[in-house]
Amino acid sequence: MRLHRLAVTAFGPFAGREEIDFDALAGAGIFLLHGPTGAGKTSVLDAVCYALYNGVPGARQGGPLRSDHAPADTPTEVELEFTVGGRRLRVTRRPAQQRPKKRGTGTTEDKAVSLLAEWGESGEWKALSRSHQEIGEEVGQLLGMTREQFCQVVLLPQGDFARFLRADAEARARLLGRLFDTRRFAEVEERLARLRREAGEAVAAGDERLISLAHRMAQAAGGLADVALPEVAAGEPGLTAAVLAYAALARSTARELREAAALAARTADRAHVHAEAQLAEVRELARLQQEYAAARRRREQARALRPEYERVRADLDRARAADAVVPALELRQAADGEHRAAAYADSRTRAQLPPTAGQESAERLAAREREVREALGSLTAARGAETRRSALDGELAALQRESDAAQGELAEAAQWLEGWEARRAVLQQRADSAQAAAMRAEQLTARLEGAERTLRAARRRDSLTGEEAAAHSALLLAREAAAAARERWLDRKERRLLGVAAELAAALRPGAPCPVCGSAEHPAPAALAGDHVDRDTEDRALADHRAAEARREEAGQRLRSVREALAAAVAEAAQAPAAELEAERATLDEQLTAARGEAAGALAARAALEAAEAQYERRLAQRQDGERRAAARTSRREALQAERATLDAQLAAARGEAPTVAARATQLTYQCRLLEDAAAAAREAELTALRLKEADARLADAAFRAGFDTPAAAVEAVRDRAAQARLQHRLDAWQREEAADEDTLADHATARAAEQPPADLAAGGAALDAATKRLRPRAAAAAQARARTSELDRLSREAAAEVRRIAPLRARYEQIARLAFLAAGTSADNERKMRLESYVLAARLEQVAAVASVRLRRMSAGRFTLVHSDDRAGRGRWGLGLRVVDAWTGSEREASTLSGGESFFASLALALGLADVVTQEAGGVRLDTLFIDEGFGSLDEESLEEVLDVLDSLRESDRAVGIVSHVPDLRRRIPTQLHVAKTPSGSTVRHRTAGE
Numbered sequence: 001m002r003l004h005r006l007a008v009t010a011f012g013p014f015a016g017r018e019e020i021d022f023d024a025l026a027g028a029g030i031f032l033l034h035g036p037t038g039a040g041k042t043s044v045l046d047a048v049c050y051a052l053y054n055g056v057p058g059a060r061q062g063g064p065l066r067s068d069h070a071p072a073d074t075p076t077e078v079e080l081e082f083t084v085g086g087r088r089l090r091v092t093r094r095p096a097q098q099r100p101k102k103r104g105t106g107t108t109e110d111k112a113v114s115l116l117a118e119w120g121e122s123g124e125w126k127a128l129s130r131s132h133q134e135i136g137e138e139v140g141q142l143l144g145m146t147r148e149q150f151c152q153v154v155l156l157p158q159g160d161f162a163r164f165l166r167a168d169a170e171a172r173a174r175l176l177g178r179l180f181d182t183r184r185f186a187e188v189e190e191r192l193a194r195l196r197r198e199a200g201e202a203v204a205a206g207d208e209r210l211i212s213l214a215h216r217m218a219q220a221a222g223g224l225a226d227v228a229l230p231e232v233a234a235g236e237p238g239l240t241a242a243v244l245a246y247a248a249l250a251r252s253t254a255r256e257l258r259e260a261a262a263l264a265a266r267t268a269d270r271a272h273v274h275a276e277a278q279l280a281e282v283r284e285l286a287r288l289q290q291e292y293a294a295a296r297r298r299r300e301q302a303r304a305l306r307p308e309y310e311r312v313r314a315d316l317d318r319a320r321a322a323d324a325v326v327p328a329l330e331l332r333q334a335a336d337g338e339h340r341a342a343a344y345a346d347s348r349t350r351a352q353l354p355p356t357a358g359q360e361s362a363e364r365l366a367a368r369e370r371e372v373r374e375a376l377g378s379l380t381a382a383r384g385a386e387t388r389r390s391a392l393d394g395e396l397a398a399l400q401r402e403s404d405a406a407q408g409e410l411a412e413a414a415q416w417l418e419g420w421e422a423r424r425a426v427l428q429q430r431a432d433s434a435q436a437a438a439m440r441a442e443q444l445t446a447r448l449e450g451a452e453r454t455l456r457a458a459r460r461r462d463s464l465t466g467e468e469a470a471a472h473s474a475l476l477l478a479r480e481a482a483a484a485a486r487e488r489w490l491d492r493k494e495r496r497l498l499g500v501a502a503e504l505a506a507a508l509r510p511g512a513p514c515p516v517c518g519s520a521e522h523p524a525p526a527a528l529a530g531d532h533v534d535r536d537t538e539d540r541a542l543a544d545h546r547a548a549e550a551r552r553e554e555a556g557q558r559l560r561s562v563r564e565a566l567a568a569a570v571a572e573a574a575q576a577p578a579a580e581l582e583a584e585r586a587t588l589d590e591q592l593t594a595a596r597g598e599a600a601g602a603l604a605a606r607a608a609l610e611a612a613e614a615q616y617e618r619r620l621a622q623r624q625d626g627e628r629r630a631a632a633r634t635s636r637r638e639a640l641q642a643e644r645a646t647l648d649a650q651l652a653a654a655r656g657e658a659p660t661v662a663a664r665a666t667q668l669t670y671q672c673r674l675l676e677d678a679a680a681a682a683r684e685a686e687l688t689a690l691r692l693k694e695a696d697a698r699l700a701d702a703a704f705r706a707g708f709d710t711p712a713a714a715v716e717a718v719r720d721r722a723a724q725a726r727l728q729h730r731l732d733a734w735q736r737e738e739a740a741d742e743d744t745l746a747d748h749a750t751a752r753a754a755e756q757p758p759a760d761l762a763a764g765g766a767a768l769d770a771a772t773k774r775l776r777p778r779a780a781a782a783a784q785a786r787a788r789t790s791e792l793d794r795l796s797r798e799a800a801a802e803v804r805r806i807a808p809l810r811a812r813y814e815q816i817a818r819l820a821f822l823a824a825g826t827s828a829d830n831e832r833k834m835r836l837e838s839y840v841l842a843a844r845l846e847q848v849a850a851v852a853s854v855r856l857r858r859m860s861a862g863r864f865t866l867v868h869s870d871d872r873a874g875r876g877r878w879g880l881g882l883r884v885v886d887a888w889t890g891s892e893r894e895a896s897t898l899s900g901g902e903s904f905f906a907s908l909a910l911a912l913g914l915a916d917v918v919t920q921e922a923g924g925v926r927l928d929t930l931f932i933d934e935g936f937g938s939l940d941e942e943s944l945e946e947v948l949d950v951l952d953s954l955r956e957s958d959r960a961v962g963i964v965s966h967v968p969d970l971r972r973r974i975p976t977q978l979h980v981a982k983t984p985s986g987s988t989v990r991h992r993t994a995g996e
Contacts (some may be wrong), residue, residue, distance in 0.1 A: 001143060002026070002928035002960070003048065004081040004088070010070030011050075011078055012043035015986025020044065022929060024991060025976055026960030032971060033931070033964045035980030036554070040987040041964055044980070045931060051080035051091050052139050053147040054114065054132060065095050069986035072100050075110070084142045088119040089128075091135065185840050192820040199813035206806035207239060213799045214243045220791040221250045240803050247796040254792050258785035265782035268775040275771035279764035286761055288753035295744035302738050309734055316727040319719035321706050326718060328702040329711075332695035339688035346685040349678040362682035369675035372668055392644045399637050406626050406633075413623045420616055427612055431605040437598035444592040451585040457573035458581050464566040471559040478548070478555040485548035489541040495533040550968045561981070842868070844917065849882065852913030856906055863887050864898075866906065908932070931962040 003022040008014050025031040035041050046056040050065065066076045079092045094113040101108050116135045117125040129135050143150060353365075360368075573581070703714040719727075744750055823836040834842070846868040853865045869881030883892045884906065898906060911932070962978075963970060971977065977992040 001082060001084040004083065005079075006044070006047060006051070006081075007079040008043075008047045008077070010067045010074045010076040011047055011065060012067055013038070013040035013069070013982065013987040014043070014989075015067050015069035015071075016074070016988075018987075018989045020978060020989055021991065022960070025962070025978060026929065027976070030961050030963065030974055031976040031978060032974040033962050033978045033980070034971065035987075036982055039980040039982040041980050043987075044978075044989070045964075047078045048080060049147065049151055051078045051093050052082075052143070052150065054093060054136060055147055057147070057151040066097055067986060072107075075099065087142070089142075090117045090119070090125060091115070091139065092117075185836050189820075189823045189836050192816065192823050195816050196813070196820040199809065199816050202809050203806065203813050206802060206809060210239060210243055210799060210802050210806070213795055213802065214246060217247055217250055217792055217795045217799070220788055220795060221254065222788065240806075243799055244803065247792070247799055251789070251792045251796055254785065254789040258782070258789045261778070261782040261785040265775070265778040268771075268778045272768075272771040272775045275764075275768040279761075279768045282759050282761055282764040285753055285756065286759035288750045289756075289759065291744055292750045292754040295741040298737060299741045299745070302734065302741070305734075309731070312727055312730055315719075316724060316731070318717040319724050319727070322708075322714050322717040322719070324706045325699070325702045325708070325711075325714040328695070328699040329715060329718070332692075332699045335688070335692040335695040339685075339692045342681070342684040342688040346678075346681040349674070349681045352674050353678055362679050362686070365675055365679035365682060369672055369679060372672045372675060388643075392640050396637060396640050396644075399633050399640075403630065403633055406630060410623060410626045410630075413619045413626070416619050417616070417623070423612060424609075424616075427605065427609040431609050434598065434605045437595050441592060441595040444588055444595055448585065448588045448592055451581065451588055454573050454576070455578065455581045455585050457569045458576060458578040461566065461569035461573050462578060464562055464569060467562050468559070468566055471555065471562045475552070475555040475559050478552040482545070482548040482552040485541075485545040489538070489545040492533045492538045492541040546968060553968055553971065557979075557981075845882065847917050848910065848913045850913075851916050852906075852909040854909075855912055856909035859909060864906065866910065867892065929960045929962070931964060 003026075005022060006020040007017060009017040033041050033044065050056050056065070070076070075094060076097050077092065077094045079090065081088065081090045083089070092113070092115040094110070096112040097110055098107040099110055100106075112132065113130075114132045114135045115130055116128045116138065118128055120126045129138065140146075699711050703711040706714060708714040708717070849866040849868045853867075856864050856866055863886060865885040865887070867883050867885055869883050882895060884895050884898060885892050895906060963974065975992070979990045979992060981988050981990065
């Protein structure tokens with residue numbers, strides 16, 4: 001991944017828009033990112049991380065992103081262009097932020113915005129997504145790293161890796177676990193432990209069920225002799241065999257007891273069957289004797305009821321003869337009802353007619369009805385004329401109302417049109433004045449903006465003039481201090497070089513070889529002088545010299561910045577006094593306020609003029625239309641009045657004595673309906689009288705033919721079907737009972753039973769009860785023995801099935817337990833007691849050490865090499881040890897024994913190695929832009945050259961390395977720089993290349 005361009009607006013310490021061209025910086029391979037403390041060097045890297053992952057690194061996550069220096073109306077935004085996987089992308093992020101409302105006072109919140117675009121073959125940016133989630137997934141898939149991994153491998157915090165170098169195993173495990181995301185291996189450990197617990201619980205549950213089955217078998221066996229439940233517990237090796245053996249013994253004993261109980265029950269059952277058979281014979285004899293006695297009693301009762309039987313039979317015969325008369329009787333009853341109803345309707349309708357028409361025949365009433373209907377038909381034309389007469393009155397009234405309303409509107413329109421010209425002239429003059437004022441306001445606005453810029457420049461010029469003198473004085477003092485510090489350092493360095501022989505002599509030991517000549521004899525070692533300077537004193541003088549140089553460089557930078565700003569201010573404001581420019585600006589401001597106030601009504605004046613012109617057109621058209629409508633109404637009124645007079649003459653003849661034609665038609669319609677109803681009722685009464693007479697004749701004939709003397713006798717003998725069925729049922733019941741009694745008395749078995757002594761039911765019942773009492777306990781014992789045997793068989797089958805089910809569970813538990821204990825480091829097979837996650841981390845650390853050693857050997861001139869150790873660090877983890885091999889001595893030692901510069905070598909090599917391994921682990925995404933943070937101050941000139949050579953080798957693989965440092969010497973060695981400067985109004989960035 002290569003960075004191309006970064007633009008930040010109102011982000012962190014940057015108040016305005018700042019752009020960083022990483023392509024220009026990366027051209028030299030190595031560039032320096034420097035600036036005073038708090039200027040915003042880290043914020044540049046935060047912006048890169050925020051653009052890619054919508055969040056800033058580590059501890060700064062959750063803090064405010066918006067710059068406190070930015071104006072309220074400037075939105076916070078980060079835009080990053082980069083190339084990854086052959087695609088050039090641009091991602092834009094805006095966090096949720098408050099902004100001033102466009103209308104009114106107060107603020108409102110803008111939602112967070114994320115935009116992703118890709119540079120296409122057409123040479124234009126093509127939008128890809130606006131979704132936070134989609135952009136996050138796309139960037140994550142392309143980079144193949146989490147935010148924490150990216151921050152660790154792109155920004156190499158040397159101080160963090162120096163601590164990592166000296167950290168214990170647990171601290172190293174935490175960092176490596178985050179970078180290589182070994183949570184899945186820890187989850188494997190947890191899953192194996194969980195599976196072991198679950199498998200153990202399943203086996204224990206199976207053992208508990210097996211023990212429960214054994215107890216249930218003991219309960220089912222009851223008190224069987226020589227059958228005792230063995231003492232077994234869950235998890236014991238002999239549990240399965242003990243339970244199965246107990247089940248076999250209980251089953252065999254129960255089966256023997258079942259056979260003995262079954263034999264006793266069968267003997268008692270045969271005796272019980274014999275007693276039941278004897279009791280059944282006694283009961284049958286008693287039944288036959290009772291049936292014979294009952295039949296004799298019923299035959300005597302039937303002989304006494306013979307007259308009643310004959311009477312019922314006669315009634316049934318008469319009712320069946322009367323069935324032939326029923327149709328004629330029903331016809332006569334229906335004819336009588338119809339005649340009564342028709343006679344009542346005839347009398348009711350005649351009562352509504354005039355007295356003269358109340359006695360007329362049906363034919364005469366129908367003739368009168370036709371006469372009235374003809375008169376009613378002649379009124380049809382008159383009713384239409386009357387309706388039209390009412391409509392004419394409504395039209396004339398409506399015409400009058402329209403005419404009255406139109407007169408008022410015409411008068412109002414004429415009055416308004418008379419004052420139109422004067423009103424138009426006033427509105428036109430007001431609109432022209434407002435337009436002229438608006439043009440003056442635009443001109444004054446431009447002049448006022450120019451005056452304000454000039455005034456601000458003049459104020460900056462006056463302020464920077466004093467700052468320039470102060471900055472110049474500060475630079476002179478810094479130069480003097482830097483020169484003095486350099487002299488002190490050179491003096492101490494020279495004095496130390498003069499006494500270096502004495503330093504070496506002080507370290508000599510008798511018999512030990514001299515590090516200079518190699519001799520084991522030291523005849524005349526040099527002695528330390530009184531003014532000798534040791535290495536610590538020289539280092540402090542060098543540090544003071546470098547600090548003084550940094551202050552001198554900072555003072556010079558400050559003077560150059562002030563002079564640049566002063567030159568820009570003088571170029572814009574010249575030498576005009578600020579007070580004069582302030583007065584000019586105030587005058588223009590007053591003129592602009594007056595012009596804006598006058599121009600404020602321009603839009604309203606133009607709108608009023610246009611509205612008045614539109615109203616004039618409407619009023620003029622209204623008057624012309626009103627005059628045309630008035631003429632049409634006059635013509636229409638005259639025609640309607642003539643038509644109304646003609647209709648009045650026609651209606652007077654048609655109404656007669658009625659007030660209206662409709663009232664006359666209502667009278668005739670009512671008379672017609674009365675006559676029609678009366679004629680129909682009279683005809684119906686005559687017809688029903690004839691049908692009643694015919695029905696009487698048919699009824700008399702039917703009664704005679706059925707054998708009745710009179711119709712009344714036939715009517716009296718009539719019975720419905722249900723009554724006849726009841727009579728027939730009584731006769732049939734008498735006949736059946738009589739026949740059954742005769743059969744019973746004639747039966748040979750019944751007669752013979754009646755001749756025997758009475759049956760003794762009590763003796764037979766007592767014999768059966770005695771047999772039953774003997775059978776019940778034996779049958780219960782046999783049933784209990786069968787149930788016990790069946791229950792033991794069932795429980796034995798369940799126990800055998802449970803044993804078969806537990807066997808694979810127990811085997812699986814043993815397999816999973818071995819794996820779980822091995823992964824957790826508690827198994828005897830795991831010699832180093834190393835957990836699975838620690839094993840993976842150890843492998844990753846071994847890779848990192850191997851890659852880091854390549855660069856460490858180069859930076860240390862082949863002296864140091866990092867090696868991985870599997871030894872356990874104290875009580876910590878196994879396999880996360882890290883040691884240093886010193887080629888000068890050939891021995892391994894702890895990393896904590898390295899000096900400050902040596903620790904920098906090792907930690908920088910470790911950081912670069914870890915970046916390479918993490919990048920490979922994350923999917924092989926190449927990182928073409930790296931940043932290294934601080935740590936260079938601990939190096940001497942020779943070591944610094946070695947480190948820069950290693951970093952320069954990264955450039956050979958087309959990588960760009962950004963060094964974040966305060967070391968002044970790096971500013972001379974690295975010409976391509978990104979300088980972050982801080983001011984009271986916010987920080988700014990500036991690119992510097994070789995030659996500037």
